[in-house]
Amino acid sequence: MKVLAAMSGGVDSAVAAARAAESGHDVTGIHLALSRNPASYRTGARGCCTIEDAGDARRAADVIGIPFYVWDLSDRFHEDVVEDFMAEYTAGRTPNPCLRCNEKIKFAAVLDRALALGFDAVATGHYARLETGAEGVVELHRADDMGKDQSYVLGVLTQEQLAHSLFPLGDTPKSEVRAEAERRGLSVARKPDSHDICFISDGDTGGWLAEKLGAGTGQIVDHATGEVLGHHSGAFGFTIGQRKGLRIGRPAEDGRPRYVLDIEPVSGTVTVGPRESLTVDRITGIRPRWCGAALTGGLEGTVQLRAHGDEHRALVRVVGAEAVEIELRDPAQGIAPGQAAVIYDGSRVVGSCTISATARVTDPVAR
Structure with a gap:
């Protein structure tokens, strides 16, 4: 098969690309440029969409011996992932941008372009397994390594998308993937995993949202009594279940911590109460x-x-x-x-x- 390997610059996608090539597929590596200004995204080991990552992906492709290209999907990413992220917080909801990226970018925009260019499938370094079930249906299953299982963020994929996907790492523990990368001479073998949200450079989601959405005002009220306990400068800085950073200033009468129970985006009211x-x-x-x-x-x-x-x-x-x-x-x-x-x-x-x-x-x- 002709396979397009999405290479993020991390160890998982590099080994996935290498395995696809070793299996006899005609593999081409691509790295997705997702930022309009790459310097504003994470640097070093914490991200997955940086200038450094593009260089790491290119070096891995050279070692594997496959062609390599960079695809600029920054406009599509901004519209479908970043704008969606802001809109969801504005509406008082808590989105998962990685899941949205898989749905809209990696297995929609990328896969559509790959198929149009004559590729048969897209391979990624996600930890999940594919099996062929009854009547040829392609089933998505959890990875063997439950500690690394990523089937949750792939749960948005349709049958058509799964039929054109490859997840070469689904049956392998992460420790073995790193050891394999070492044996293959891939420089990313010991590169730390990416964490947090790739388009928020310092990991401060509340600060990033405040900068993008502007300051707001609202009350923090008690769930049981309706008493106003404090004020805030933006409901987008809160999420259901949050305990720290409530800035109430005084403890509950029973001395127990309070948690965010509800966020009302129109009035900006944040309701807090006991954990139960x-x-x-x-x-x-x-x-x-x-x-x-x-x-x-x-x-x-x-x-x-x-x-x-x-x-x-x-x-x-x-x-x-x-x-x-x-x-x-x-x-x-x-x-x-x-x-x-x-x-x-x-x-x-x-x-x-x-x-x-x-x-x-x-x-x-x-x-």
């Missing part, structure tokens, strides 16, 4: 995306609600074409609208949806 008030066992999801055939009826499976979160046993019901109702057998805490709920049947990813509301069966008023 974060507990939810009902989730409403919208905009479902199915990795194979669309789910109909119900499924007793599990859901994952954060990129590195636990699995929760759940009953999932499809309501019409655009809504999913999830009943958590294992309640969760700190779940925010805008996050993704990824649905699993064993290790298989069934699909995902965007959380629009949460509730508690003993307190059925949706947040």
